[in-house]
Amino acid sequence: MRITQGCFSFLPDLTDEQISRQVQYCLEKGWAVNIEFTDDPHPRNSFWEMWGLPMFDLRDAAGVMMELGQCRKVYGNSYIRMSAFDNSHGWESVRLSFIVNRPKDEPGFRLERHEMAGRNIRYTTKSYAVDRPEGGRYG
């Protein structure tokens, strides 16, 4: 099952040129673009690992694309996303994030039903990928 989260996730995967243009848009807005990766695809997982340091003061997308290339070499079979951080007063938060890399095979989620008192049911979604330990989830 294809994970959809962040911007553009209902579109086909972005090509490198499209990614680079989006990054350039962010840089022109004065946002710092950062690269994050994870192998836990749960939508509520908001703590992704950061690739390198935050990249402030860049002028051109080529620098970000260079880092993305290196991140892909190491974590090519994980989720990688770009996040654009706006440090201007009043925002101070992420303005845009989108997935730029995903594992070849995304096994999807199962629905778990917990039976509670009084025949109540609580639902949990759990990724099949996290059955395996961290680092070995996507082969």
Add this chain to the structure above:
Amino acid sequence: MDLDASPMTDRVSLREELEAVGIEEILTQLDRELIGLKPVKTRIREIASLLLIERIRKRMNLTTDVPTLHMSFTGNPGTGKTTVALRIASILHRLGFVRRGHVVSVTRDELVGQYIGHTAPKTKEVLKKAMGGVLFIDEAYYLNRPDNERDYGQEAIEILLQVMESQREDLVVILAGYGDRMEKFYASNPGFRSRIAHHIDFPDYSNDELLAIAELMLHDMNYKFSDEAREAFIRYIAARVTQPLFSNARSIRNALDRMRLRQANRLVADLDRMLDADDVMSLQASDVLASRVFLKDKS
């Protein structure tokens, strides 16, 4: 990325092309604002022409590869290396050979780390900031410390070389430094020499040129020499160039700053006087002659 929006053609008017990119403006500005430096200006004109033709060739679908644009500026202190680097960046930007046209000026401190594993991220961060523009490395020979084999400078050099080669379309690197030391630096790092296409040597200024520079600087600051002061300043230059630690235009700037100081002091000494614009604008011979340079001259 779409750098060149102009359509493919097989006939191009050179004049129109030149006017469209507007580099002639920058070149004449260079001629006007920088005094002397004949060989440098000729060389920059040559590079600009080459790039203009290269740009037209690209539109005619004739080009094969991005030309190597990395440069090396050698010359004594104060000969205008940094100023020229800024101009080069805007020429390259107008011609579309760098995308943003900004200049990131760094020295060894910003490239080389202080402990193991510190250098690579540091160098890469600078490179990322310079992407799409020009990276100006001042006093580049400090990168290499041949006397210390555990120096991290070599690591920075390796990363630089790799990016200079593999991302030629993203980044132009300009190395600057004093002639003799740069020579030694290239000798111990042959990789650099072969990756740099343009070696430009900045000559020292002649005394007349230094005077012209001084007048230009004063004009920009809304000051002027009185006639006697100009005479005195000509003698000042002649004396100053023979002294040690002379750094061309930078020394002239410092001398002018000290003269402004003395002029202010002279004016403040006489509190009862009414001043007009001419008084506060002009430097008198006494402001020049009070310099230490003349003291040494007499002794």
